[in-house]
Amino acid sequence: MNQLKLVADRLRLAADLWLHRHGPWCLLFVGMLGVLLGFALIVMPQLNAELATKQATLKNLQVLVASSQERSVPAVDSAAKSALHYQAFRENLADDEQVLPSIKAILDSAERHHLVSSRAEYLRAGDDHAQTEMLQMTVPVKGRYSDIRRWIEDILGTQAFVAVNELAFKREEISENQVEAKIRFTIWHHPASPAKRAGRIRASEVAP
CATH class of the missing domain: 3.30.70.60 (Ribosomal protein S6/Translation elongation factor EF1B)
Structure with missing residues:
Protein backbone atom coordinates (compact mmCIF):
# COMPACT_ATOMS: atom_id res chain seq x y z
CA MET A 1 0.00 0.00 0.00
CA ASN A 2 2.77 2.38 0.90
CA GLN A 3 4.54 1.46 -2.30
CA LEU A 4 1.46 2.31 -4.39
CA LYS A 5 1.14 5.62 -2.62
CA LEU A 6 4.80 6.26 -3.31
CA VAL A 7 4.33 5.56 -7.00
CA ALA A 8 1.27 7.84 -7.11
CA ASP A 9 3.19 10.61 -5.40
CA ARG A 10 6.02 10.27 -7.88
CA LEU A 11 3.62 10.47 -10.82
CA ARG A 12 1.92 13.51 -9.38
CA LEU A 13 5.30 15.11 -8.77
CA ALA A 14 6.38 14.37 -12.34
CA ALA A 15 3.16 15.90 -13.69
CA ASP A 16 3.61 19.01 -11.55
CA LEU A 17 7.17 19.39 -12.75
CA TRP A 18 6.09 18.92 -16.42
CA LEU A 19 3.34 21.53 -16.01
CA HIS A 20 5.76 23.88 -14.30
CA ARG A 21 8.25 23.55 -17.12
CA HIS A 22 5.88 23.55 -20.14
CA GLY A 23 2.84 25.35 -18.83
CA PRO A 24 -0.88 24.43 -19.15
CA TRP A 25 -1.00 25.31 -22.89
CA CYS A 26 1.20 22.39 -23.74
CA LEU A 27 -1.19 20.07 -21.91
CA LEU A 28 -4.06 21.54 -23.91
CA PHE A 29 -2.11 20.99 -27.11
CA VAL A 30 -1.45 17.37 -26.22
CA GLY A 31 -5.13 16.88 -25.44
CA MET A 32 -6.20 18.36 -28.78
CA LEU A 33 -3.64 16.24 -30.55
CA GLY A 34 -5.08 13.18 -28.90
CA VAL A 35 -8.60 14.19 -29.92
CA LEU A 36 -7.51 14.72 -33.52
CA LEU A 37 -5.74 11.39 -33.56
CA GLY A 38 -8.85 9.62 -32.28
CA PHE A 39 -11.02 11.44 -34.85
CA ALA A 40 -8.63 10.38 -37.63
CA LEU A 41 -8.75 6.78 -36.48
CA ILE A 42 -12.55 6.87 -36.68
CA VAL A 43 -13.02 8.86 -39.91
CA MET A 44 -10.13 7.59 -42.05
CA PRO A 45 -11.57 4.06 -42.60
CA GLN A 46 -14.85 5.60 -43.79
CA LEU A 47 -13.01 7.95 -46.15
CA ASN A 48 -10.93 5.07 -47.50
CA ALA A 49 -14.08 3.02 -48.14
CA GLU A 50 -15.75 5.94 -49.93
CA LEU A 51 -12.64 6.54 -52.02
CA ALA A 52 -12.50 2.86 -53.01
CA THR A 53 -16.18 3.01 -54.06
CA LYS A 54 -15.59 6.08 -56.21
CA GLN A 55 -12.53 4.48 -57.80
CA ALA A 56 -14.56 1.38 -58.65
CA THR A 57 -17.33 3.55 -60.15
CA LEU A 58 -14.76 5.47 -62.21
CA LYS A 59 -13.26 2.21 -63.47
CA ASN A 60 -16.68 0.94 -64.53
CA LEU A 61 -17.36 4.19 -66.38
CA GLN A 62 -14.02 3.91 -68.17
CA VAL A 63 -14.87 0.34 -69.22
CA LEU A 64 -18.29 1.47 -70.51
CA VAL A 65 -16.77 4.35 -72.49
CA ALA A 66 -14.13 2.06 -73.99
CA SER A 67 -16.71 -0.55 -74.98
CA SER A 68 -19.00 2.08 -76.53
CA GLN A 69 -16.09 3.43 -78.56
CA GLU A 70 -15.27 -0.09 -79.75
CA ARG A 71 -18.88 -0.59 -80.81
CA SER A 72 -19.00 2.77 -82.59
CA VAL A 73 -16.02 1.88 -84.81
CA PRO A 74 -17.78 -1.06 -86.52
CA ALA A 75 -20.88 1.09 -86.91
CA VAL A 76 -18.84 3.74 -88.72
CA ASP A 77 -17.17 1.05 -90.83
CA SER A 78 -20.55 -0.47 -91.68
CA ALA A 79 -21.94 2.91 -92.72
CA ALA A 80 -18.88 3.58 -94.87
CA LYS A 81 -19.16 0.16 -96.53
CA SER A 82 -22.86 0.72 -97.20
CA ALA A 83 -22.06 4.07 -98.81
CA LEU A 84 -19.39 2.45 -100.99
CA HIS A 85 -21.74 -0.35 -102.04
CA TYR A 86 -24.45 2.15 -102.90
CA GLN A 87 -21.99 4.24 -104.90
CA ALA A 88 -20.85 1.13 -106.82
CA PHE A 89 -24.48 0.20 -107.43
CA ARG A 90 -25.21 3.68 -108.81
CA GLU A 91 -22.17 3.53 -111.07
CA ASN A 92 -23.35 0.24 -112.62
CA LEU A 93 -26.87 1.44 -113.38
CA ALA A 94 -27.84 1.47 -117.01
CA ASP A 95 -29.09 4.60 -118.70
Whole structure:
Protein backbone atom coordinates (compact mmCIF):
# COMPACT_ATOMS: atom_id res chain seq x y z
CA MET A 1 0.00 0.00 0.00
CA ASN A 2 2.77 2.38 0.90
CA GLN A 3 4.54 1.46 -2.30
CA LEU A 4 1.46 2.31 -4.39
CA LYS A 5 1.14 5.62 -2.62
CA LEU A 6 4.80 6.26 -3.31
CA VAL A 7 4.33 5.56 -7.00
CA ALA A 8 1.27 7.84 -7.11
CA ASP A 9 3.19 10.61 -5.40
CA ARG A 10 6.02 10.27 -7.88
CA LEU A 11 3.62 10.47 -10.82
CA ARG A 12 1.92 13.51 -9.38
CA LEU A 13 5.30 15.11 -8.77
CA ALA A 14 6.38 14.37 -12.34
CA ALA A 15 3.16 15.90 -13.69
CA ASP A 16 3.61 19.01 -11.55
CA LEU A 17 7.17 19.39 -12.75
CA TRP A 18 6.09 18.92 -16.42
CA LEU A 19 3.34 21.53 -16.01
CA HIS A 20 5.76 23.88 -14.30
CA ARG A 21 8.25 23.55 -17.12
CA HIS A 22 5.88 23.55 -20.14
CA GLY A 23 2.84 25.35 -18.83
CA PRO A 24 -0.88 24.43 -19.15
CA TRP A 25 -1.00 25.31 -22.89
CA CYS A 26 1.20 22.39 -23.74
CA LEU A 27 -1.19 20.07 -21.91
CA LEU A 28 -4.06 21.54 -23.91
CA PHE A 29 -2.11 20.99 -27.11
CA VAL A 30 -1.45 17.37 -26.22
CA GLY A 31 -5.13 16.88 -25.44
CA MET A 32 -6.20 18.36 -28.78
CA LEU A 33 -3.64 16.24 -30.55
CA GLY A 34 -5.08 13.18 -28.90
CA VAL A 35 -8.60 14.19 -29.92
CA LEU A 36 -7.51 14.72 -33.52
CA LEU A 37 -5.74 11.39 -33.56
CA GLY A 38 -8.85 9.62 -32.28
CA PHE A 39 -11.02 11.44 -34.85
CA ALA A 40 -8.63 10.38 -37.63
CA LEU A 41 -8.75 6.78 -36.48
CA ILE A 42 -12.55 6.87 -36.68
CA VAL A 43 -13.02 8.86 -39.91
CA MET A 44 -10.13 7.59 -42.05
CA PRO A 45 -11.57 4.06 -42.60
CA GLN A 46 -14.85 5.60 -43.79
CA LEU A 47 -13.01 7.95 -46.15
CA ASN A 48 -10.93 5.07 -47.50
CA ALA A 49 -14.08 3.02 -48.14
CA GLU A 50 -15.75 5.94 -49.93
CA LEU A 51 -12.64 6.54 -52.02
CA ALA A 52 -12.50 2.86 -53.01
CA THR A 53 -16.18 3.01 -54.06
CA LYS A 54 -15.59 6.08 -56.21
CA GLN A 55 -12.53 4.48 -57.80
CA ALA A 56 -14.56 1.38 -58.65
CA THR A 57 -17.33 3.55 -60.15
CA LEU A 58 -14.76 5.47 -62.21
CA LYS A 59 -13.26 2.21 -63.47
CA ASN A 60 -16.68 0.94 -64.53
CA LEU A 61 -17.36 4.19 -66.38
CA GLN A 62 -14.02 3.91 -68.17
CA VAL A 63 -14.87 0.34 -69.22
CA LEU A 64 -18.29 1.47 -70.51
CA VAL A 65 -16.77 4.35 -72.49
CA ALA A 66 -14.13 2.06 -73.99
CA SER A 67 -16.71 -0.55 -74.98
CA SER A 68 -19.00 2.08 -76.53
CA GLN A 69 -16.09 3.43 -78.56
CA GLU A 70 -15.27 -0.09 -79.75
CA ARG A 71 -18.88 -0.59 -80.81
CA SER A 72 -19.00 2.77 -82.59
CA VAL A 73 -16.02 1.88 -84.81
CA PRO A 74 -17.78 -1.06 -86.52
CA ALA A 75 -20.88 1.09 -86.91
CA VAL A 76 -18.84 3.74 -88.72
CA ASP A 77 -17.17 1.05 -90.83
CA SER A 78 -20.55 -0.47 -91.68
CA ALA A 79 -21.94 2.91 -92.72
CA ALA A 80 -18.88 3.58 -94.87
CA LYS A 81 -19.16 0.16 -96.53
CA SER A 82 -22.86 0.72 -97.20
CA ALA A 83 -22.06 4.07 -98.81
CA LEU A 84 -19.39 2.45 -100.99
CA HIS A 85 -21.74 -0.35 -102.04
CA TYR A 86 -24.45 2.15 -102.90
CA GLN A 87 -21.99 4.24 -104.90
CA ALA A 88 -20.85 1.13 -106.82
CA PHE A 89 -24.48 0.20 -107.43
CA ARG A 90 -25.21 3.68 -108.81
CA GLU A 91 -22.17 3.53 -111.07
CA ASN A 92 -23.35 0.24 -112.62
CA LEU A 93 -26.87 1.44 -113.38
CA ALA A 94 -27.84 1.47 -117.01
CA ASP A 95 -29.09 4.60 -118.70
CA ASP A 96 -32.75 4.63 -119.56
CA GLU A 97 -31.83 4.40 -123.26
CA GLN A 98 -30.00 1.09 -122.61
CA VAL A 99 -33.09 -0.77 -121.38
CA LEU A 100 -34.47 -1.77 -124.79
CA PRO A 101 -31.05 -2.79 -126.18
CA SER A 102 -30.53 -4.84 -123.00
CA ILE A 103 -33.84 -6.67 -123.56
CA LYS A 104 -32.84 -7.42 -127.15
CA ALA A 105 -29.41 -8.63 -126.01
CA ILE A 106 -31.00 -11.03 -123.51
CA LEU A 107 -33.31 -12.53 -126.14
CA ASP A 108 -30.56 -12.71 -128.78
CA SER A 109 -28.28 -14.45 -126.28
CA ALA A 110 -30.97 -17.05 -125.61
CA GLU A 111 -31.11 -17.80 -129.32
CA ARG A 112 -27.33 -18.07 -129.54
CA HIS A 113 -27.40 -20.64 -126.72
CA HIS A 114 -29.95 -22.74 -128.66
CA LEU A 115 -32.84 -21.90 -126.36
CA VAL A 116 -36.44 -21.51 -127.44
CA SER A 117 -38.04 -18.56 -125.67
CA SER A 118 -41.74 -17.87 -125.30
CA ARG A 119 -43.49 -14.55 -124.90
CA ALA A 120 -41.77 -12.53 -122.16
CA GLU A 121 -43.62 -10.53 -119.51
CA TYR A 122 -42.50 -7.05 -118.48
CA LEU A 123 -43.14 -4.96 -115.39
CA ARG A 124 -41.75 -1.52 -114.61
CA ALA A 125 -41.24 -0.22 -111.08
CA GLY A 126 -39.38 2.57 -109.33
CA ASP A 127 -37.51 2.99 -106.05
CA ASP A 128 -37.76 6.59 -104.88
CA HIS A 129 -35.46 5.96 -101.92
CA ALA A 130 -32.63 4.63 -104.12
CA GLN A 131 -33.55 7.03 -106.96
CA THR A 132 -33.60 4.19 -109.47
CA GLU A 133 -36.03 2.44 -111.76
CA MET A 134 -36.18 -1.18 -112.76
CA LEU A 135 -37.74 -3.31 -115.45
CA GLN A 136 -38.56 -6.88 -114.53
CA MET A 137 -38.46 -9.27 -117.45
CA THR A 138 -39.81 -12.80 -117.03
CA VAL A 139 -38.65 -15.09 -119.85
CA PRO A 140 -39.87 -18.69 -120.29
CA VAL A 141 -37.29 -20.78 -122.19
CA LYS A 142 -36.83 -24.39 -123.17
CA GLY A 143 -33.56 -26.17 -123.81
CA ARG A 144 -30.77 -28.13 -122.21
CA TYR A 145 -29.94 -27.30 -118.62
CA SER A 146 -26.28 -26.63 -119.47
CA ASP A 147 -27.30 -24.17 -122.21
CA ILE A 148 -29.66 -22.34 -119.86
CA ARG A 149 -26.92 -22.07 -117.26
CA ARG A 150 -24.40 -20.70 -119.76
CA TRP A 151 -27.01 -18.25 -121.06
CA ILE A 152 -27.58 -16.82 -117.57
CA GLU A 153 -23.82 -16.65 -116.93
CA ASP A 154 -23.40 -14.80 -120.23
CA ILE A 155 -26.05 -12.22 -119.30
CA LEU A 156 -24.69 -11.59 -115.80
CA GLY A 157 -21.12 -11.42 -117.08
CA THR A 158 -21.82 -8.87 -119.83
CA GLN A 159 -24.51 -6.69 -118.24
CA ALA A 160 -23.60 -5.54 -114.73
CA PHE A 161 -26.96 -3.80 -114.27
CA VAL A 162 -28.95 -7.03 -114.74
CA ALA A 163 -29.84 -9.30 -111.84
CA VAL A 164 -31.59 -12.67 -111.64
CA ASN A 165 -34.43 -12.59 -109.10
CA GLU A 166 -36.25 -15.81 -109.83
CA LEU A 167 -35.30 -19.10 -111.45
CA ALA A 168 -37.57 -22.13 -111.80
CA PHE A 169 -37.06 -25.38 -113.73
CA LYS A 170 -39.52 -28.04 -114.83
CA ARG A 171 -38.95 -31.34 -116.61
CA GLU A 172 -41.86 -33.44 -117.81
CA GLU A 173 -39.94 -36.72 -118.06
CA ILE A 174 -36.67 -37.73 -116.42
CA SER A 175 -35.50 -39.23 -119.68
CA GLU A 176 -35.96 -35.94 -121.56
CA ASN A 177 -32.90 -33.91 -122.43
CA GLN A 178 -34.88 -30.67 -122.52
CA VAL A 179 -36.07 -28.69 -119.51
CA GLU A 180 -38.43 -25.76 -119.20
CA ALA A 181 -37.29 -22.79 -117.19
CA LYS A 182 -38.73 -19.46 -116.18
CA ILE A 183 -36.19 -16.75 -115.38
CA ARG A 184 -37.01 -13.32 -114.06
CA PHE A 185 -34.38 -10.71 -114.83
CA THR A 186 -34.32 -7.23 -113.32
CA ILE A 187 -32.74 -4.43 -115.33
CA TRP A 188 -31.71 -1.61 -112.99
CA HIS A 189 -31.40 1.78 -114.64
CA HIS A 190 -31.42 5.50 -114.01
CA PRO A 191 -34.85 7.15 -114.00
CA ALA A 192 -36.09 8.42 -117.32
CA SER A 193 -36.23 12.14 -117.95
CA PRO A 194 -39.50 13.87 -117.00
CA ALA A 195 -40.35 14.47 -120.66
CA LYS A 196 -39.79 10.84 -121.58
CA ARG A 197 -41.79 9.65 -118.57
CA ALA A 198 -44.66 11.95 -119.51
CA GLY A 199 -44.57 10.53 -123.04
CA ARG A 200 -44.89 7.02 -121.67
CA ILE A 201 -47.88 8.01 -119.56
CA ARG A 202 -49.62 9.60 -122.58
CA ALA A 203 -48.88 6.53 -124.69
CA SER A 204 -50.37 4.24 -122.06
CA GLU A 205 -53.49 6.44 -121.82
CA VAL A 206 -54.18 6.25 -125.54
CA ALA A 207 -53.21 2.58 -125.91
CA PRO A 208 -56.21 0.38 -126.83
